[in-house]
Amino acid sequence: MSNLIFYAIAGIVVASGLLSLTVRNLFHCALFLAMTMFGVSGVFLYLNSDFLASVQVLIYVGAVTVIIIFGISLTRNLMDDRAKAMNRQLLFAVLAAAVLTVILFAAIHQSSFVTQEHPMAVTLGTVTSDTQSMTAVEAGASPVFQSVGYLADALLLPQNGFAFAFEFVSILLLSALVGAIVIARKDPS
Amino acid sequence: MNSIPLVHFLYLAAMLFGVGVFGVLARKNAISVLMGIELMLNAVNINFLAFARYWNWNSLTGPVFVVFVITIAAAEAAVALAIIISIYRHLRTANVDDAHYLRG
Amino acid sequence: MIQYSWLIPAMPALAYALIAIFTRKSKTVSAIISILTMGACFAISVGIFFELIKLDPANRVITFGATWLQIAPWQANVGVLIDPLSVNMLLVVTLISLLVQIYSWGYMHEDERCGTYYAYLSLFTASMLLLVVSNNYLQIFVGWELVGLCSYLLIGFWYFKPEAANAAKKAFVVNRIGDMGFLMGVVTIGMVFQTFDFAQVKDMVTQGMANGTYQGAYIAGIALLLFCGAMGKSAQFPLHVWLPDAMEGPTPVSALIHAATMVAAGVYMVARTYVLFSADPLAMTVVAYIGGFTAIFAATIALAQDDIKRILAYSTLSQLGYMVLSLGVGGYTSGMFHLTTHACFKALLFLGSGSVIHAVHNQDIWKMGGLSKKMSITTLTFAIGTLAIAGIPPLAGFFSKDAILDAVKDSNIWHHEILYYAAVFTAFLTAFYMFRLFFVVFTGEARDHHAYDHAHESPISMTLPLMILAVLSVVVGWLNWPGVDAYSKFVSYGEAHLEGASNIWQLLAQSWLSIVMAVAGILLSAMFYYWKVLSAEKMAETFKPVYLLLKNKYYVDEFYTWLVDKGLFGLSSILKWFDDEVVDDGMVDGTGWVARKMGGLFSLTQTGYVQNYALVVFGAVAVIFLLVSF
Numbered sequence: 026m027s028n029l030i031f032y033a034i035a036g037i038v039v040a041s042g043l044l045s046l047t048v049r050n051l052f053h054c055a056l057f058l059a060m061t062m063f064g065v066s067g068v069f070l071y072l073n074s075d076f077l078a079s080v081q082v083l084i085y086v087g088a089v090t091v092i093i094i095f096g097i098s099l100t101r102n103l104m105d106d107r108a109k110a111m112n113r114q115l116l117f118a119v120l121a122a123a124v125l126t127v128i129l130f131a132a133i134h135q136s137s138f139v140t141q142e143h144p145m146a147v148t149l150g151t152v153t154s155d156t157q158s159m160t161a162v163e164a165g166a167s168p169v170f171q172s173v174g175y176l177a178d179a180l181l182l183p184q185n186g187f188a189f190a191f192e193f194v195s196i197l198l199l200s201a202l203v204g205a206i207v208i209a210r211k212d213p214s
Numbered sequence: 215m216n217s218i219p220l221v222h223f224l225y226l227a228a229m230l231f232g233v234g235v236f237g238v239l240a241r242k243n244a245i246s247v248l249m250g251i252e253l254m255l256n257a258v259n260i261n262f263l264a265f266a267r268y269w270n271w272n273s274l275t276g277p278v279f280v281v282f283v284i285t286i287a288a289a290e291a292a293v294a295l296a297i298i299i300s301i302y303r304h305l306r307t308a309n310v311d312d313a314h315y316l317r318g
Numbered sequence: 319m320i321q322y323s324w325l326i327p328a329m330p331a332l333a334y335a336l337i338a339i340f341t342r343k344s345k346t347v348s349a350i351i352s353i354l355t356m357g358a359c360f361a362i363s364v365g366i367f368f369e370l371i372k373l374d375p376a377n378r379v380i381t382f383g384a385t386w387l388q389i390a391p392w393q394a395n396v397g398v399l400i401d402p403l404s405v406n407m408l409l410v411v412t413l414i415s416l417l418v419q420i421y422s423w424g425y426m427h428e429d430e431r432c433g434t435y436y437a438y439l440s441l442f443t444a445s446m447l448l449l450v451v452s453n454n455y456l457q458i459f460v461g462w463e464l465v466g467l468c469s470y471l472l473i474g475f476w477y478f479k480p481e482a483a484n485a486a487k488k489a490f491v492v493n494r495i496g497d498m499g500f501l502m503g504v505v506t507i508g509m510v511f512q513t514f515d516f517a518q519v520k521d522m523v524t525q526g527m528a529n530g531t532y533q534g535a536y537i538a539g540i541a542l543l544l545f546c547g548a549m550g551k552s553a554q555f556p557l558h559v560w561l562p563d564a565m566e567g568p569t570p571v572s573a574l575i576h577a578a579t580m581v582a583a584g585v586y587m588v589a590r591t592y593v594l595f596s597a598d599p600l601a602m603t604v605v606a607y608i609g610g611f612t613a614i615f616a617a618t619i620a621l622a623q624d625d626i627k628r629i630l631a632y633s634t635l636s637q638l639g640y641m642v643l644s645l646g647v648g649g650y651t652s653g654m655f656h657l658t659t660h661a662c663f664k665a666l667l668f669l670g671s672g673s674v675i676h677a678v679h680n681q682d683i684w685k686m687g688g689l690s691k692k693m694s695i696t697t698l699t700f701a702i703g704t705l706a707i708a709g710i711p712p713l714a715g716f717f718s719k720d721a722i723l724d725a726v727k728d729s730n731i732w733h734h735e736i737l738y739y740a741a742v743f744t745a746f747l748t749a750f751y752m753f754r755l756f757f758v759v760f761t762g763e764a765r766d767h768h769a770y771d772h773a774h775e776s777p778i779s780m781t782l783p784l785m786i787l788a789v790l791s792v793v794v795g796w797l798n799w800p801g802v803d804a805y806s807k808f809v810s811y812g813e814a815h816l817e818g819a820s821n822i823w824q825l826l827a828q829s830w831l832s833i834v835m836a837v838a839g840i841l842l843s844a845m846f847y848y849w850k851v852l853s854a855e856k857m858a859e860t861f862k863p864v865y866l867l868l869k870n871k872y873y874v875d876e877f878y879t880w881l882v883d884k885g886l887f888g889l890s891s892i893l894k895w896f897d898d899e900v901v902d903d904g905m906v907d908g909t910g911w912v913a914r915k916m917g918g919l920f921s922l923t924q925t926g927y928v929q930n931y932a933l934v935v936f937g938a939v940a941v942i943f944l945l946v947s948f
Contacts, residue, residue, distance in 0.1 A: 028217075028218055031218050031222075032222075035222070035226045038226065038230060039226070039229045039230060039233065042230055042233040042234070042253050043233050045237075045249055045253075046233060046234075046236060046237035046240075046241060046246060046249060046250055046253070051243060051245060051246070054245075054246060054249060055249075058249050058252065058253075061230075061253065061256070062256070065230075065256045065259070065260065068223070068226065068260055069259075069260075069263060071218065071223075072223070072260075072263040072264055072266075072267040073267055074263050074267075074277060074280075077259075077263065077277060077280050077281070077284075080281070080284060081259075081284070084284050084287075084288055085252070085256070085284075085287075088288055088291075089252060089287065089288060089291045092291055092292060092295055093245055093248065093249065093291070093295070095295070096245050096248075096295040096298055096299065097245055099299055099302070100245070100298065100299065100302040100308040109242065110241060110242055110243070110246070111240050111241065111242060112240060112241070112242045112310070112311055112927075112929060113311075114239065114240065114929065114930065114933055115240045117239070117933055117937070118235075118236055118239030118240035118929075118933060119236060119240065121235065121239060121933055121936045121937050121940060122232045122233070122235040122236035122239065122240075122936075123232070124940040124944075125231075125232055125235055125936060125939065125940050125943075126228055126229060126231070126232030126235075128940060128943045128944070128947075129228035129231065129232070130225065130228055131947075132943075133221055133224045133225060133228060134221075136221075138219075138220045138221050138224065138268075139219075139221050175274065176274065176277055176278070176281070179274035179277070179278055180278060180281065185274070187278050190282065194282055194285050194286070197285075197286065197289060198285060198288070198289050201289030201290070201292055201293050202289075202292060204293055204296070205292040205293045205295070205296035206296070207296075208293065208296040208297055208299075208300050209295070209296035209297075209299045209300055211303070235936055238929070238932055239929055239932055239933050239936065240929075247929070310927070310928055310929055311927060311929075313926075313928070314925065314926030314927050315926060
């Protein structure tokens with residue numbers, strides 16, 4: 026059952042992703058993108074990452090999509106909806122994307138992941154609630170997925186080696202923020 | 215056994231990545247290109263978590279990188295939109311095609 | 319005294335710098351500096367000479383020096399080599415230069431650039447002395463080129479005269495042709511022997527020839543390259559054309575060039591590098607024949623010239639031919655001896671002609687005449703010089719010329735009898751044209767009365783050198799008085815080669831042919847130009863083609879002009895066409911065209927569309943994947 030739900034989510038992810046890049050109306054595109062992000066967060070749940078799933082929803086659906094909708098509305102006034110949505114190299118783009126996907130599929134298919142049995146291949150119950158996730162942990166999963174705390178430790182405790190990068194990313198975020206304002210600001214002249 | 219094999223996650227990520235590539239290459243509008251990039255990043259995130267989940271159980275590196283990727287994606291989206299708005303202000307369009315000053 | 323020998327080239331160079339920088343404006347100070355310096359150089363040279371003859375003949379080679387440049391594996395040294403040969407040259411150069419500088423005071427003091435003139439004279443002499451005392455091939459080359467430069471400056475001293483400027487350029491260019499060969503020879507020596515030092519090269523050649531390391535022809539090749547330089551400097555055919563034109567310079571400069579500082583350099587250089595020449599008969603034969611040919615060739619030209627200095631210039635060519643011939647047939651000592659005696663009487667003749675020109679302000683002998691009544695000292699000294707160059711015993715020319723003829727007769731090179739009779743005939747021609755000059759200029763009636771009336775004897779500063787040189791022209795030959803042979807014992811290559819005659823009568827008896835030829839030349843000349851029983855005009859009319867040929871110097875200049883005109887300029891126009899059409903239009907423009915077109919071609923890839931670039935990136939990734947997986 027839960028497997029079926031996963032495949033349904035996966036189908037939604039791919040389909041809405043495709044739609045978000047093919048429909049002509051940019052607002053629809055943004056909405057399909059939000060849907061894709063929701064689907065991806067569902068996939069994250071299947072990977073025992075409840076915290077990251079919620080972060081995914083918060084950031085992508087809540088922030089990035091909203092920013093994109095802002096951008097669309099700021100640049101839309103002159104956009105002609107009847108204009109072609111695709112550029113001249115559409116055919117080659119489809120070809121390149123398809124070939125890359127096929128190559129990736131072939132690579133995955135040939136890899137050892139197909140047959141390999143993984144020791145931590147745990148059985149999952151329903152993924153709709155935290156308790157189910159906890160169940161999975163009790164069934165032998167690593168405690169690292171249990172809560173936010175482990176991730177926080179990993180990111181912030183110096184002995185784990187990511188503390189500096191974490192702080193640095195925060196600086197990057199800040200400078201991106203400032204930079205975005207500077208770039209988007211109206212030219213004084 | 216109702217567990218989902220690792221490769222299915224990988225297939226999903228591959229498809230999502232391919233869709234993103236298509237968007238980046240084919241869409242006219244710069245914002246759509248940005249969306250394609252976001253899809254590619256999400257595909258990568260799925261891969262990170264899938265491998266973390268199935269491959270290297272005791273390491274938190276995968277989730278940690280997902281955190282970084284999401285952060286940087288957010289920053290990138292902000293800067294990219296700022297650039298798009300700036301271009302729009304100069305060219306009165308957000309089409310990538312129309313910004314081709316570098317033509318030889 | 320020998321340890322101060324480095325001062326000999328250094329002092330005139332210093333004098334040059336002093337005059338050129340400080341005292342150029344003052345004629346008197348400049349002249350005094352220059353003359354005193356040269357006097358000091360002469361004094362040192364005499365001191366060195368007396369110190370050297372006190373030494374045992376085996377120890378008469380003294381050399382010292384310092385490193386100039388170290389370019390591994392080569393080492394360029396600067397140094398001094400004192401041996402009988404260089405001392406001989408030092409005495410000749412410093413003495414002639416001293417007398418010429420004294421003489422110049424009388425001749426040039428009215429010229430406003432007199433100070434500059436003395437500066438050039440000092441530099442000229444310094445260069446020649448640097449060349450003479452050199453102990454290696456590189457230094458001799460430096461002096462050699464400096465001499466060439468100074469000759470250019472002095473021949474073109476009156477640069478406002480187009481003839482002088484052209485003559486200076488001609489001298490420089492013709493010398494460059496020879497110097498090219500000389501430079502190649504020097505570089506070859508450096509490559510072959512890894513040293514430039516005379517003594518080391520000499521040892522290596524001697525040993526190498528003995529044990530067969532070097533082929534004779536190989537060494538001869540180097541020698542002939544060096545000889546190219548000597549042909550340029552010593553004005554041997556076919557590079558002789560600059561010397562007759564060099565008389566455009568002030569007459570004392572001509573004296574200096576012809577007697578001591580310039581043309582002697584070539585002969586001296588051959589003597590200095592004699593080990594290379596004597597290594598192979600081929601080199602010697604070439605040298606001998608070029609010398610012999612130049613001797614007779616120049617003598618015939620001199621028969622038909624009208625310019626007093628031009629006649630003397632061709633006589634110099636002829637006498638230089640003698641010297642080169644002598645070196646070529648192995649007469650090392652006689653060649654150098656003739657250089658020494660010739661320096662005296664040729665300087666005398668040139669300075670005498672300068673005195674004449676100073677008096678009549680003309681150089682055409684047919685506008686002179688009867689000058690003996692006005693200029694007794696000049697006439698007397700000139701007569702001595704003429705007798706000396708004609709080879710009349712017991713004057714200097716007789717001894718040295720006879721030694722050369724003797725050396726030619728005794729040599730064993732290819733058909734030396736041709737050279738011998740050519741040399742003897744040249745002696746006849748020399749006597750003839752020199753006495754023609756003498757009779758026309760100094761005897762008979764005045765032809766240009768205006769010039770004649772203003773003619774006067776030159777001042778003491780000019781006649782004093784003439785008298786000194788006249789005495790020397792008589793006595794220098796006695797250095798090799800038969801039975802004494804002082805010169806031969808002093809300057810010799812290998813074992814001293816003594817003349818066969820043991821006393822003067824034997825010598826006179828031996829050389830009856832050359833004496834008869836000289837006297838015959840004088841008598842014939844007197845019949846034409848003194849007694850006037852024969853008419854030169856009629857002769858010239860009868861043999862008009864020959865006369866014109868001689869008068870026009872065998873058309874060598876015209877031939878060179880034609881050669882340059884047709885050959886060089888023709889080649890140049892072909893090259894110009896090639897340059898215009900192929901290099902410019904084809905290659906230069908073509909390169910630009912190709913670059914532009916290639917740029918246009920490749921700029922097609924620079925579409926400016928970012929997504930094109932992204933497509934290329936992803937497409938390339940796909941292609942690489944496919945390539946790797948198959």
